[in-house]
Amino acid sequence: MKKFYILILCLCSSVVFAQTLDYKKASTKEGSNYFDIVNEVRNEITLKKSTTDFTKADIKAEKQFERWAYYWKDRVDADGNFPNELLGYYNAGLINADGSLNLQNMEARSSQSQQQWMNVGPQTVPDANGYPNFPQMGRLTNFMRFTKVPASDNVLFVSAPNGGIWKSTDNGDTWAPKLDFIAGIGVTDMRSASSDANNPGTIYVSTGDYDADHIKSIGVLKSTDFGETYQSTGLTFSLADRESTSNLIVINDNTVVVGTNQHIKKTTDGGATWTNVYTHPYNDAQIGKFHSHGTNIMCADSWGGLMFSSDSGTTWSVIKSEGNSFERHSVTADAATGIFYVQAKSGQISTYNPGAMSPSLTTLGDPTTNYNPQGAYNMALVVKDGLIISGGVDAINSEDNGSVWYTTLNNAWVDNSSAGSYGHADIHEMGYLDSGYSFWAVNDGGLIYVTYPTKSEEKPQVDYISNSVLITQLYSVAISPQSEDHKIMGNQDNDGYSLEMKDGTLKWVAALAGDGTSTAIDYTNPSIRYLGAQNGALIRTDSGFANNYDGDVDVNTPSTGAPFVWTLKMNSTTPTTLYGGFAEVYKTTNKGDTWSNLNSGAGQIEYIETFGNNLFVIGANGGRKSTNDGTSWSTLTEPEALARMNSVSFNQTNPNTVYATVRGYVDGSKVFKSTDGGLTWANISAGLPNILAKQVVLKQNQSEEILFLGTELGVYYKVGTDNWLPLGQDLPNVIINDLEINYTVDKLIAGTYGRGLWEISINNSTLGVDEVELDDSTAPSIYPNPVSSGELHIKLNSATPELDYVMYNVVGGIVKQGTLVSGDNKLDVTNVSSGVYVVRMTNGKYVSTQKVILK
Incomplete structure (x- = not known):
């Protein structure tokens, strides 16, 4: 066909x-x-x-x-x-050409910076904050439990599409990552033939992201030390293969069945060799959704076909041939009867009884009401004693063989009058848990246990188990100067998290967005916060999000034509002025109440950088810059003919000094520098592997050039003419979607796509910057501090040479600058907003950096 x-x-x-x-x-x-x-x-x-x-x-x-x-x-x-x-992983030396793990390179991340990266949360699910269907920690793909006595010592594993593998040795109270060296590679499934924590057997891992299909598989891994370390099996894939691997059937320590694009493969020697036990007529069948009962196994392909084996996967027959409907079925079996249940994309469930004289698919009841698997992104099914639970966007159940369906896990739950119990959207897998009607499910929020007191109960008890599995997928992060702990982040699938005071305690709280795509905090008033959702939607709060999850204002943005993930940027010195990346770059001077089109000519906007009146944007038509806050524009030349820009930074004291990253995998072409405002460029990529460059950031107001680079595999840094080096220790190998510098505490904040929010000290002395800090006897004296009179004094003693100074805020925006002479220097700060500021004083060699608070 x-x-x-x-x-x-x-x-x-x-x-x-x-x-x-x-x-x-x-x-x-x-x-x-x-x-x-x-x-x-x-x-x-x-x-x-x-x-x-x-x-x-x-x-x-x-x-x-x-x-x-x-x-x-x-x-x-x-x-x-x-x-x-997977090209970046290969280019970085994390995998070999055949797709096997390059174990020799796993610990080879070298850096002169010995500072430790720290995950800054949230470490557990944020306060629901009145939000009935509140965000959780992030998407998981599968779950495995090894039992022990007492049950509090049960060992649990979960897998994530961008966050690797996590293990708990205390029944889910705490979790630890086990695949961070290659976390972003993705994990579809992990299985063992055992469920006994005292004899766990060999654990097998199917890599990639079978459901979303964003990340291809490098094959099947295995662990023989209870999930502590992993190695490749004989099933690996080169870059040219572009393969997928499905969920696994692990029969014993040596025997495993898995699906690929065209084949069902089986090993009987612990993964050393794999045999094609079934070959599909098409090479893009993406065979998967395996389920077994005894020696019987059923699976599906992506074209509507179903295959069956009665001999533990050695031979296979087709029980439903492929169609032309781009349809995958979900499959399960009733553990008590051995009857297989199959659900089509339409929601229709059929049964297949291998014990019948002439087994065949038999339609059961009516199609599931409101079933939405989003193609095949979320398809799960579990059956026990006639109770059928169908997982798609929601979980929908039936206790009467599919005649009547009820929404039992409801992602749009509002209160107890709503159908079912609250369950995060997009269910990827489900299975049996304990006796009675107790099940587990993984979804885009994490792992839950679902318990029904009786088969007819429609509102089950739902317990969230993956509370400290840090796999949140960030798009954006914003910071506040009032405290280094005040932050807001926007997340795929899981709305926004806002760190602020609630009930007298600093805590993460939920904020409404859907997909949180952009963020901002007023650096003079941290109660004023912004959270963007997909395609240009925006909410604002003037009193913080605590107890106010949906904000105070639904901002009327010019959202028509906005990208799905759009950018919002606050002016570095005037926080009521913001710039939005829609079909064009727009500006508001009243916190989003009204907007004006700046007509940059860049087209749909993808990136914005601004300091003072200097405004740089990247859009569908290329880069543009303005030195008069958008009144007039000039064009930035593309640095690389073979790849377009995707981020830009510049020196606010000399906007002719510009930095840009470019897209794609052009070896040696990652970061460029211009000294003529973006007309010509020099390549400054030395030291970088051929991986994706996502965002470049210049540390402003320094005596030496200090750059940071977010990539698909962590963060790099560069000082002066040195080559790029990895920054710091212990950051997982995941995509960096956003970098921010908090100048008041000298920290770099990194928003990762799959491992949450991280920060690291970037004090110049830890980066190898060659400058001499003035000692107590020669450092300037700043007083009063805090300042409440509008007058700041900086006193230089006679032994201190003349110094230039800049005073800047949390985002590096300069509010005052000038020269200090010997004696008392009086600075008028009447027109500077309240907040925390940094005063950096230097003569090029000697430097003193001090913090000042204006009230």
């Missing part, structure tokens, strides 16, 4: 999102073009929005597509060609 791939503009809007799997497969298809795909699918979305009702299912499907587009945006080359998703 001939298969037709999408990317041909469909005239029938009713099937716009029926093709979810196909655009995901585009990266493996020869000749696929990212820009064509994005344009055509977005045209389909626009068409459907204009001609029919845009349902919740459609909104979910659009979100899945836009996440896919965002993931690939920085990876494709200038012509729109797709690289391998």
